[in-house]
Amino acid sequence: MNQLxxxxxxxxxxxxxxxxxxxLILLLGITVVTIYFVVKYRRSKYPEPTSEVDGSFWLETIWTVLPILIVLTMFWYGWSNYVGLREIPQDALEIKATARMWSWQFEYPDGRKTSKLYVPVNKPIKVLLYSTDVLHSFYVPAFRIKRDTVPGMETYVWFQAPEPGSYHIFCAEYCGVGHADMTTSVEALSEADYAQWSQPLEPTGDPRGLIVLNEQGCIGCHSLDGSDGIAPSLFELAGQPRQLDKDGxxxxxxxxxxxxxRAIRQPESExxxxxxxxxSPYDEAAINNEDLQAVVDFLLGKAIATVPALNAAQLLEENGCLGCHSSDGSEGIAPTFKGIGQRNVTIERDGKEITLKVDAEYLRRALLEPEVDMVKGYAPMMPAADYLSPEEIDALIEHLLQQ
Ligand SMILES: [Cu+2]
Incomplete structure (x- = not known):
């Protein structure tokens, strides 16, 4: 790989x-001299010692001082380069990495989450490292970086990808049965590809009225939080009395x-x-009637944020479920998702084997209390998915039943 x-x-x-x-130089030097002396002063040629010398000031000074200097330069060189690994360049992009048994999750400044680390090339990336359970270690050999993730503590590394491509990420701290599968990758994209990748995929979930207020720049004069500005605040307007000047x-x-x-269409009248x-007035060309209604509904508190439809497949991907459960029927360290909605499972409960039909109730238990009904033949290694919201759990269950 190009190291520039x-x-x-x-x-x-x-x-x-x-x-x-x-x-290497020292090893070779010492070995050569040793062999030379062994051959030259062998017993068959010199049965008795040939010299009475028992000390040399200069020789001893040199072989004491020289190694000290060499070791000190090694320390200095190592230290100064280590400091470079710990000092983050100013313009670094910050991405959160969370390790959990046995997958990685990356969270970007805009809130997006992925199970692979997407970065632009030639840009310093600061990776903030977290763990939700045990010690893991974030290791990317191509960038020579490795750092433990520690529960309850934030650690970090930084790197810069030199060219577009895929670079291995490993967990380098033995963290349980699935440790060897705890792999993913840095996906380095060219600047243009990264810009495209960063485009928002989904609507923000903000009510339309708020989006219009932002798009039209209303917030520049009207605050949304009750603070005073050059125009009245838009905070909690419904039912409030208002003194107006109208026709003098x-x-x-x-x-x-x-x-x-009226206040939007003919603001000068009152x-x-x-x-x-x-x-200035906002006519239909600026804000159409539909948007006007949306703004009014929002201001009167009738519009609430709509939750964008949850993408269950994406949840499985983001949360690293696919690291242990395959989606194509292949065997892994956990049961495959393929056909899970049409299967019976044999579980062990209180030492007895029971066969159950996989239904919503079973899947909910399997997600939230995975250790209760263990599927026969698998080790109890799944962490409870209690970090997911109830809506996310519902979406996952519905999705899995259709597999
Ligand atoms: Cu690990």
């Missing part, structure tokens, strides 16, 4: 070559749908007391 632009590998390799190089007179109204629509008339 792979700073962490460069740092480790330089030190390795330096220390290994010196060790002061009137009091109660905020309702009709008032809000001015809230204490504010200047500076808002």
């Amino acid at each position: 632009n792979n700073p962490t590998a460069q740092a480790v390799d330089n030190v390795l070559i330096y220390i290994f190089g010196f060790s 007179q002061t009137i009091e109204i109660t905020i309702d749908e009709d008032y809000l629509k 001015i809230v007391q204490g504010y200047d008339p500076m808002m």
Whole structure:
């Protein structure tokens, strides 16, 4: 692999070559001299000692000082390169990595989660490391980085991928039966590919009204949290009284749908007391009637955030379930998902074997209390999926029953 632009590998390799190089020179030097003396001063040729010398100041000084200097340079060189591995470049992209038995999950700044680590090339990446259960170790040989993930503690590594491609990630800390399967990869993408990959896939789940308020820049003048600005706040408007200046007179109204629509379509006709008339009208070309209704509903508290449809297949992928359960029927360290909705399982409960039809109730137990009804022939190694929300559990169960 091209080591240019792979700073962490460069740092480790330089030190390795330096220390290994010196060790090799010393090994060869000492071995050659030893063989030379053994041959030259062999007993058959010199049965008696040939010299009475019992000390040399200069020789002893040199063979004491020189090794000290060599070892010190090894330390200095190793230390300065190690510091480079721990100091994160300023413009690094931060990604969270969570290890759990026996998979990795990566979370990006925009909240997206994946089971492979997607990064742009030639950009420093800071990986924040967490563990939800036991010690694991994040190891990427291509970048010469390895760091333990410790429950209750945050650790980190950084690297920079030199060229697009796939680089192995291993768990390098023995963490249980599935340890050897705890592998995934860094997927380094070119800048353009990464930009495309980063595009939001799903709607944000924000109510339409809020999206319109943001798109139209309303939030620039009207706060959403009740704080004062150059225009009245939009916080909790429904049913509030309001003093307005209308045609030179002061009137009091109660905020309702009709008032809000007027305030958006003809803001100059009624001015809230204490504010200047500076808002320009929003006609149908700017905000169509549907969006107007959405904004009004949102402001009156009638619209709540809609949860985007959960993608169960993606949940299985994100949470690393497929690391142990295959989806194609092949045998692994855990039962395959293929056909799971049409199967009977033999489980062991209180020392007795029972055969059950796989249904929603069974799957819920299997997800949340996996150790209770163990499928015969498998070891109890699955962690409870209690980190998933109830909606996510429901989505998974429905998805699995259709497999
Ligand atoms: Cu592990």
